Amino acid sequence: MAIKMFLINLPWRFLRAFSKGASLLRFLFRRLTSPAIRDAVHSSFDMMISKQLIAAHLPLDQPWTLAAIGLSAAFLAFICVFFLLTPRSRKDTPPVIGNAWPLFGHFFLFLKSPINLIKSSYQTYGSVFTVNLFTQRMTFLIGPEAAAAFFKASDKELGQDEVYGFMKAVFGEGVVYDSDPKKRNLQMQRTANALKSGRLRTYVEKISEETEAFFKGWGEAGEVDICEALSDLIILTASRCLHGDDVRQELFAEVSKLYNDLDQGITPVSVLFPNLPIPSHWKRDAARKEMVKLFSKVIQRRRAAGAAEAEARTDILQVFMDIEYKDGSKITDDEVTGLLIALLFAGQHTSSITSSWTALYLAQNKGLQDRVYAEQVAIRGQDTGSEAALRALDFDAVGKMDMLFNCLREALRMHPPLIMLMRQCRQDLLVQSQEGKAFTVPKGSVVAVSPSVQQRLPSLFPAPDSFDPDRFAPPREEHKPLFAYVPFGGGLHACLGQQFAYVQLKTVLSLLFSKFELTLATPDGAVPPPNYHAMVVGPTAPCTVKYRRR
Template identity: 30%
Template sequence: MSFNTSVPLANHFLDIPAQVLNTRYALFFLVNIPILVVVFNILRQMVSIGLPQDRSKPPVVFHWFPFIGSSVQYGSDPLTFLFACQEKYGDVFTFILLGRRVTVALGAKGNNFVLGGKSTVFNAEDAYKHMTSPVFGDDVVYAVPNQQFMEQKKFIKIGLSTESFRTYVGMFEDEVETYLNNEPIFKSYQDPKGAGEWGSFDPCQVIAEITILTASRTLQGKQIRAALDKSFAELLADLDGGFTPMNFFFPNLPLEHYRRRDRAHKKISDFYIDIVKQRKAKGENHELDMINALSGQVYRSGKPMSDSEIAHCMIALLMAGQHTSASTGAWAVLRLAENPDFTEKIYQEQVKFFGAPNGQLRPMTYEEARELPLMNALIRETLRLHPPIHTIMRHVREDVPVPPSLAAPSKDGVYVVPKGDYVLASPTVSHTDPRVWRSAMKFDPYRWIDPEGMAAQALETYVDEHGEKIDYGFGAVSKGTESPYQPFGAGRHRCVGEQFAYLQVGTVLATLVKELEFRLPQPFPANNYYTMIPTPQAPRNVEYRRRRRN
């Protein structure tokens, strides 16, 4: 239809059927309303810059889309995003994350502000309970009041004794050697006469499997280790499939992987509860494992720990420890493959400490496993560049002023983080801050051997063996919130399994180095931030061959 310009335009609209006209209006609004929303959002940000009531709040990162905010930039590469914002806005700023206002506090002082704050003000339960409860359970960790969680950590710590650790080292070694001798990908490349052909493996897959085997053999106990068949592994995979960053925002969507998560949680929970009940009925408490350590524990209120709480603590230990140790171990193997000269020095360190006349290496003891300088340097440098948690959030329950030492006061006084916002600290940023670390992004394990260097100072502040300890309810620990190095968190939510993780990862890596040589056939992989714990992007295969024996 062509318009006759000599006839009023309105007459032509009268000729258009109402259905067609409505469709055109609908299309008009469908196309233009999002544009208007974006334009309004931009104008609102530009106008609000000069408003007096906003000057007391930290600067807000510019964003095109309301609600979405900076979610894409933060989610795809948080380190690049945070450093870019730091350069533009300073150490304190706010960004929009799927409708949430998140105020970031960077550097060691920022870590101290967020992680050293009062739990009644900067609350972890509000931030994480909707994410962890479907996986761990609704009566443990962040699903319960902080005081109860601290007591649960105390009960867990009872099972992480030095006596237990002394028995674990041999179990770790045995599990790794058994895995290498029986797993097809390694078994096919054995050559007892010398160095065999080069094989290849995915370090994320292999270290994840070794981590679950070593953890179940030690912390979880013989019964759990014996139950690790294909069906149990599939249940763990289903449970793990529901533990993703999306849980933080949408924990209960009607999706199949959420339904598999819930079914797996129920079956694994029932499995642990049955074991607890069987042991109680038979009076069995001789096993040196975590179930027996938790059984019979009583809260300060006089309430005994329930069978469900014991089962869910076991799930939390299994899942949380699995992610962090597996990630650290995989990154460390990639670093070993990238630096074969350093790997050879780690091997020679073992020869020096554990060498025997027949050319074999004798088993390590617990005390010896803790005193390998190069191995410890490898783990610490891996954790510096690849910490398991890149950012940590808390929900703000009341208005909180930002200390002037962290952010210079605005014209109207100090910045204030308002009630209802979230606050965020980033160990990854403080670990790689070029203002603190020499060659911050370079893998340099030797920095941890220099007793006068920045790494030694950061570690001393974090560990603070001889300084003041704080008891948050699970035993006296170093606060560690003022250190630029925080691989296991800090303050009241510092990881209770820190020492176990160091021992597990260290022994696993030492055993792998004792048995294998590594090389990296492709460039070192970048981070994949779409997983719960940052993992290496593909391609990430490591090539290996059996070590020569004299």
């Protein structure tokens, strides 16, 4: 009986709460509605909270009545929150695209096909426009002129933490998006130093050794899913350079499995609810704890070995271990692990996906593939019909591979792994469109640049859907205009690891194409389409190629 009375009175508790907040509602309606609408709404609201009136007309002992009243109260609460959180338009704000659903805005259109929505909106509204996703406004800046505001903005103007904070569950506390600006700047500075040319020279040999050993497992001829193969190879080379020889040789299998659990723990659901109690999140959290344990053992062993051995190491694990903050405190094992995870996340998907796209397009186009091989011969030795006659790779040889470099850049132009780069406005942002209009993006809005859309604008890259590496070579050099080509971002927040990525990719692919001829063997004989359902966009499986050893 007591439970039944509680359930009967529960809707009235909701309604009393709304009644107590009537002053807030009236203030909201005075701002947003006309006098006639306010009078109608106030009358309806007064009717809703009249217990006697409802009791006279509704059978309160029926479950459906209680459910209806509860749902009505919840819906009213949602409406109030929606109007309170939705920013009001100003005259100089970017145009909001049409075809919005009530309350949901453009959420379903965006979810169905973000690229198509961005493309069609650009064609209709120009280079600066806004979509509404529930209560959140997202303003797109398409084209170099509009995107300049994004790439030139400081951390005081645009923030990353607000939009990428869900990654804290993977990276951990005190690093990347969870660290204060001074601490993060030091972490990023040390990362940048570790990825400069001095250390990159040592990485070419390590990447070559891993790649040579990997391709020994291939036969004289056969078929392989090139995306899966290159994904496996990229993580091997990354582990060797980032984690060091000891981790690669002793702990790679364990680290690789834990990394996979971390990777699978980031899904579209994680973006909205990073700590939702679901199996993929449980595995992710357990994997991170185990990863810290593994690396803590390595760190303690290295520190016990002394300064001489530390000085001789060139891997990035050692660079992170040596970080000391300006207040004199040392970096913790947990923070070192978090930075390693962040760097592996940043590089693994982008490098494996970019190498896959490049290999697929070259497998489809024998003429381009022959040019890549001819470049290898010209740089590394004589064409005797045998790959064994080519000299071993070194950093200087990798730097001369212009044709292969242009193929990589073209793959990144057509298929940037991240279809959007995002920031949140920490203050109003002034934007100049390519049409010559000035807009103010309000504080609290999310601003986004889409490399996928921008890098296929015909005004920047003629015949944008054609794989044409020569567009990067003189005299065309279509990528030259500032912020036209942004697969690694640009300005103050350009990717710190892009030079390492290019060295890694050129080393791997130069060895692949100097050893093997590839031909496409997909079901329809075409390069697979992008998989936009993935968090990082790569080719849709299967990615089958036939190979023949040279």
